[in-house]
Amino acid sequence: MTKEKAIELVKQDAFALENLDAKFKNYREIVMAAVSINGNALKYASEELTNDREIVMAAVSNSGYALEYASEVFKNDKEIVMAAISNNGSFKHVSEELQNDKQIVIAAISEISRYKLYSLEVFKNDREVVLAAVNVTGNALERASDELKNDREVVLAAVSNDGSALQYASEELKTDREILMAAISNYGSALQYAPEVFKNDRAIVMAAVSNSGYALEYATEKLKNDREIVMAAVSNSGYALECATEKLKNDREIVMVAVNVTGNALERASDELKNDREIALSAVSNSGYALKYASEELKNDREVVLAAVCNRAYALEYASEKLKNDREIVMAAMILDDNVIKYASKQLREEILTTTFEIVTTTDLGINVFESKEHKLQVALDDLRSPLEWEEISDALREWRMGKGDGWRLPTIVELKLIYRALHLKSMGNFNLKHNYWSSNTRLNHTHVSTFVFNGGYDEIISMWNHKNTCFVRAVRSI
Numbered sequence: 001m002t003k004e005k006a007i008e009l010v011k012q013d014a015f016a017l018e019n020l021d022a023k024f025k026n027y028r029e030i031v032m033a034a035v036s037i038n039g040n041a042l043k044y045a046s047e048e049l050t051n052d053r054e055i056v057m058a059a060v061s062n063s064g065y066a067l068e069y070a071s072e073v074f075k076n077d078k079e080i081v082m083a084a085i086s087n088n089g090s091f092k093h094v095s096e097e098l099q100n101d102k103q104i105v106i107a108a109i110s111e112i113s114r115y116k117l118y119s120l121e122v123f124k125n126d127r128e129v130v131l132a133a134v135n136v137t138g139n140a141l142e143r144a145s146d147e148l149k150n151d152r153e154v155v156l157a158a159v160s161n162d163g164s165a166l167q168y169a170s171e172e173l174k175t176d177r178e179i180l181m182a183a184i185s186n187y188g189s190a191l192q193y194a195p196e197v198f199k200n201d202r203a204i205v206m207a208a209v210s211n212s213g214y215a216l217e218y219a220t221e222k223l224k225n226d227r228e229i230v231m232a233a234v235s236n237s238g239y240a241l242e243c244a245t246e247k248l249k250n251d252r253e254i255v256m257v258a259v260n261v262t263g264n265a266l267e268r269a270s271d272e273l274k275n276d277r278e279i280a281l282s283a284v285s286n287s288g289y290a291l292k293y294a295s296e297e298l299k300n301d302r303e304v305v306l307a308a309v310c311n312r313a314y315a316l317e318y319a320s321e322k323l324k325n326d327r328e329i330v331m332a333a334m335i336l337d338d339n340v341i342k343y344a345s346k347q348l349r350e351e352i353l354t355t356t357f358e359i360v361t362t363t364d365l366g367i368n369v370f371e372s373k374e375h376k377l378q379v380a381l382d383d384l385r386s387p388l389e390w391e392e393i394s395d396a397l398r399e400w401r402m403g404k405g406d407g408w409r410l411p412t413i414v415e416l417k418l419i420y421r422a423l424h425l426k427s428m429g430n431f432n433l434k435h436n437y438w439s440s441n442t443r444l445n446h447t448h449v450s451t452f453v454f455n456g457g458y459d460e461i462i463s464m465w466n467h468k469n470t471c472f473v474r475a476v477r478s479i
């Protein structure tokens with residue numbers, strides 16, 4: 001290989017330097033070309049060239065991390081180190097001598113503060129360094145001197161960045177109302193570090209629970225019984241209901257707010273309100289799992305249980321034995337995840353698993369399939385054009401169904417499994433075996449979707465927003 005060819009290679013891929021003959025790794029022009037593309041290619045340069053100041057400067061100017069591959073001489077070169085640190089270089093590769101250089105420390109303070117790479121022992125009483133550190137990470141205050149922990153400006157900067165830094169402030173400054181308010185406005189639970197007198201201060205506690213409902217835990221018993229404060233707390237986090245007094249856990253309005261924010265807050269309500277139908281409905285509509293905390297009576301309430309399983313399929317586990325035998329409720333849960341069939345009654349489980357499917361008729365529009373008198377489905381004869389991204393489905397479906405009548409939609413994952421057994425296993429439907437099929441069932445806070453693989457008969461959850469994820473669509477409608 002010629003020198004010119006080697007230069008051409010590293011210009012296309014800097015790391016190609018790794019596989020070149022040793023002689024090329026010692027050619028200044030080749031190595032310069034590589035590190036100018038990616039500074040980290042310095043790793044593959046000859047020892048002689050890692051000692052070349054111009055080469056090393058070019059490398060760290062491209063990528064600060066390249067300082068790791070420089071010779072020890074340049075890890076102690078202030079100009080090179082400053083260039084590296086200014087370009088996201090790691091402080092841990094700086095020489096021990098320069099790690100004690102104030103200018104270098106301030107330049108690297110973001111990395112030092114976040115990852116605690118440096119004790120700050122040398123500079124713990126240096127106001128400029130500590131102030132720079134706490135402005136990046138408030139908890140860097142922990143490593144400041146006692147004198148600076150009592151410096152009002154330093155502490156105010158620290159708690160404004162991270163309220164939990166209040167724990168490292170001097171006892172004197174913990175009583176400073178402005179500092180305390182800055183801390184709890186940033187992090188409500190910083191109330192735990194406040195002197196006891198402030199835990200009974202209504203304005204301070206109100207500010208704390210408005211930021212973090214669970215800060216109610218640190219308030220005095222008197223304020224845990226303050227209706228307005230508890231209402232503010234549960235409005236922020238329903239779980240804060242746990243910290244309220246028994247009296248307020250039985251306050252219908254407070255509990256209703258709590259379960260509307262966090263359905264599972266029903267667990268903290270009084271027994272009386274766990275039996276309140278309206279509250280239970282709100283709770284399970286927010287989080288189906290809240291059914292677990294409803295009264296036994298309401299676990300047998302069809303509307304409450306149906307709302308729960310439509311929100312979270314596995315809430316079926318907490319339904320009464322009677323409703324675990326209710327076909328509509330079990331099927332509603334299975335639309336979200338058919339694995340919940342394990343919680344259905346034995347009788348209903350066997351009935352569903354042994355259901356036979358019949359093809360009623362094939363029309364110009366689609367194949368009519370029925371499972372039972374209650375569940376009839378028409379399946380389109382063909383897929384909607386080519387594989388689609390999630391966000392393309394709505395327009396494509398709207399365009400496809402023109403002239404085909406109303407009601408065409410994406411199938412649920414349960415319906416796709418029905419179609420697999422009723423049609424595909426009988427060599428009907430002409431389903432694509434190289435791509436997944438979209439279902440209408442979203443997952444993980446509506447960021448992913450259940451898809452079905454006809455080449456194997458299983459479902460797979462994928463991201464709806466990854467544009468590389470394209471799947472086919474087979475439209476269906478209930479008949």
